[in-house]
Amino acid sequence: MNYIIIFLISMIPLAELRVAIPTGIAMGVSVLPAYAICILGNLLPMPFVYLFSHRLLEWGKNKKVIGKFFRFCIEKGKSAGQKLQDTAGRGLFIALVLFIGIPIPGTGAWTGILAASILRMDFKKSIMACLCGIMLAGVIMAISSIGVLNLLDIN
Numbered sequence: 001m002n003y004i005i006i007f008l009i010s011m012i013p014l015a016e017l018r019v020a021i022p023t024g025i026a027m028g029v030s031v032l033p034a035y036a037i038c039i040l041g042n043l044l045p046m047p048f049v050y051l052f053s054h055r056l057l058e059w060g061k062n063k064k065v066i067g068k069f070f071r072f073c074i075e076k077g078k079s080a081g082q083k084l085q086d087t088a089g090r091g092l093f094i095a096l097v098l099f100i101g102i103p104i105p106g107t108g109a110w111t112g113i114l115a116a117s118i119l120r121m122d123f124k125k126s127i128m129a130c131l132c133g134i135m136l137a138g139v140i141m142a143i144s145s146i147g148v149l150n151l152l153d154i155n
Contacts, residue, residue, distance in 0.1 A: 002027045003037050010041030013110040017042045017138050018103045022145040031146060035138050042134045046113045050126055053077075054117045073114070080106075081115035092121065093129050100133025103141060109134050 006029060010020035017038035024034035054077075060070040080099065088095030100112035109130050116126035 002029050003033070006034060007037050007041040010038040011045055014108065016108050016110065017134065018108065018141055021138060021141040025142070025145045031142050035142050039131075039134050039138050042109050042138075043131055046109055046130050047123075047127060049110060049113045050117045050123060053114050074118075076106075076111060077114035077118045080111050081119040084115055085119060092119075093125055096121070096126070096129040097132045097136065100130055101136030101140070103137050108137070 002024065005027070006020040006024035009015055009023055010017040012019075020038040020041065021034055024038065025031060029037075053073075057070045057074045057077075060066045061074060063070070084092060084095045084099055096112055096116060099107050099115070100109050112133060113126060113130050116129070121129075
């Protein structure tokens with residue numbers, strides 16, 4: 001049951017594996033299974049986000065109830081994409097990996113893949129950058145989670 005919980009948490013935007021890995025380790029799931037499950041859970045929605053998010057957000061941006069949120073998502077994706085493009089230039093793939101992989105607020109797979117979609121990056125390259133970024137974030141979160149839990153003497 002713990003595996004299912006962390007798998008589902010890792011699929012949630014903003015939480016992603018940045019919340020799922022520490023949760024799994026705190027629940028007693030071993031580091032490597034937690035890492036693998038959370039990577040799969042975080043990566044699973046990304047092709048769908050890439051292929052459909054931009055169209056869905058454009059469709060909904062002028063709707064009465066959902067328009068404000070959809071416009072926020074579009075602006076967040078455009079802003080992230082523009083920052084990536086300005087910073088990276090030709091190194092956009094590496095920039096996307098780092099944007100997704102370094103766990104700071106506002107970054108992650110959902111925002112990164114949305115930015116890639118808005119920038120019209122190649123689908124395969126975007127998914128590969130997403131996978132590499134998720135794996136990097138997973139390593140960072142696993143190492144930091146183990147350290148924090150050992151300091152707190154929870155596990």
